[in-house]
Amino acid sequence: MKYQSFLFRCLLLVLFTGFLASCDQSKKQKFSVEDVPDPKKSGGGYVSNPDHLISDAAVSELNEKLSVLDRDGKAQVAVVILRSIGDNESRDFVHKLFNYWKIGDKEKNNGLLVLMVEDARRLEFETGYGLEADMPDIICFRIQQEYMIPRIKEHNYDAAFTDGIRSVVSLFNNGNYAYDRLPELPPADASLMAADSTVEVSADAQAADGEGQEAAAADMATASGDEVDVAPQSFAQTDIATNSVSNDYTGDFSFLSVIFWLFASAAMMHLFFGKKAKRRDDDADAEPLKISAIPNEFLRPRWIGLIIIHAVAFYIIYYITTKRHTDVGFLKVFLIYYLVWLAFMHVAVLLIAARSAVMLRNDDRHLKWLRLEVLRRDLRIAGYVFPLPYLWLYLKWLQYRLNHLRNDVYECPQCSHSMHKLDETEDNTYLDKGQVMEEKLESVDYDVWRCDTCNTQTVLNYTNMRSGLTDCPSCKHKTYKCKKTVTKRRATTSSEGWGIREYVCAFCAYAHDYQFVIPKISKSSSSSSSGSSSSSSSSSSWGGGSSGGGGASSSW
DSSP: OHHHHHHHHHHHHHHHHHHHHHHHHHHHHTOOGGGSOOGGGTTSOSEEOTTOOSOHHHHHHHHHHHHHHHHTTSOEEEEEEESOOTTOOHHHHHHHHHHHHTOSBTTTOOEEEEEEETTTTEEEEEEEGGGTTTSOHHHHHHHIIIIIHHHHHTTOHHHHHHHHHHHHHHHHHHSOSOGGGOOOOOOOOOHHHHHHHHHHHHHHHHHHHHHHHHHHHHHHHHHHTOOOOOHHHHHHHHHHHHHHHHHHOOOOBOHHHHHHHHHHHHHHHHHHHOOOOOOOTTOTTSOOOOGGGOOOSSOOOHHHHHHHHHHHHHHHHHIIIIISOOOBOHHHHHHHHHHHHHHHHHHHHHHHHHHHHHHTTTOOHHHHHHHHHHHHHHHHHHHHHSOOHHHHHHHHHHHHHHHHHHHSOOBOTTTOOBOEEOOTTTGGGGSOHHHHHHHHHTSEEEEEEEOTTTOOEEEEEEEOTTOSOBOOTTTOSSOEEEEEEEEEEOOOSSSOEEEEEEEEETTTOOEEEEEEEEOOOOHHHHHHHHHHHHSTTSSSSOOBOOEEEEEEEEEO
């Protein structure tokens, strides 16, 4: 009886397990393409994220990029991120879903479906007929392997899809999916060739005219019996005509290179010298200034410097094109601006050296180090861009001075004996918990000097001027950092948007939100936004395209 009871219980357990498995299997089998939420029917977007595997911010960013791509008529892209599709095979599922939604324009068939199934560990690309030439299978696979799969393995789905879609957008806009490795190729400057060919044609034509005149004169001389020498006069007229044309010629210049340097100069001015910090005394709730944003105090040329640089460069270009009658292509404009910037940086360094000597005259060693470290932080970038002797030597001298300001032996303020600096493990006993946290976050490095005679200790803080942290309003330690940025209202052409940045202190856990304003969208982009409202980005359905099975698959 006991044996039969044991068998009966085992049989019930097997039946119950089989029942649960069949229920789970039936549940899986019931999952179909109709169960996937269509983003076009719930807001007119492009991303279906029912399991919330990526953040709302990432969904919003993807929708914006894909809306522009769709509005320009280049491709209509759908992104689907699912936790499971049951027992369906992902390659077959993505093909059915593509044709069920009919992604892409009906005439162009320019649709693309990106599907990720988390539990199956599969990433699928499905392309329409019209994209198979522009986006072949090998390109799809490379985008997956280079930009998406590494992020997915890290469970950073936001970065995986934003990077992947950015690669797709770059492919259609630039012809290269590797958006982070796009070459900066200068445009072909055909002005010189055009000028040369024009002169050659003119010379040939004039030579032909001269030969015709000689022949005509010879015929006339033969007929009249007189000898007429017209060849020297003909060549002289040709030379005079050529010289007059060359003296009146105005060279051309590369407009694209000038535009490039307008933006590059503004960026370099900000990197090398920083910008003046805004006054925050009148607004107690203003967002704190990061350590890395603190500008140097010795020289900030800003707009005056930019005006000087562009004025000198424009004059040189004007002189070469009008006085020297020479074309100035992309490389020549690039070289002119580079040399002007080089001269400007050397003058700026001379001014900085002179001003710093005066401004730091009455400061102690510690304060001198803090003020000069801000200067070194910015100028070291310029040292890589302009690696020429004077700037390089000044940076070496600046580093040498900073080392001495920090490491030269201090005298004890009590007994005037020499003090010695403790190492990084010993000095922690003289630091409070907040200072230890600052060292852990690498926002501040503390030096502790100790006198062996009277046991006096001196603690000096050396701030990491490249740190993204700032002073906490509560505990005053440099452990305050922005953790999250949230957009509350998007900007439109008629009104500003706004959002909040959430700051948290890593030491005392003090948290505060700071509001920031998003500027209005310019009118130049209003037409595009209005156009998108009438395009497929705001429609409730896809374009009616179909797929031929192209694409790629990857697993992790």
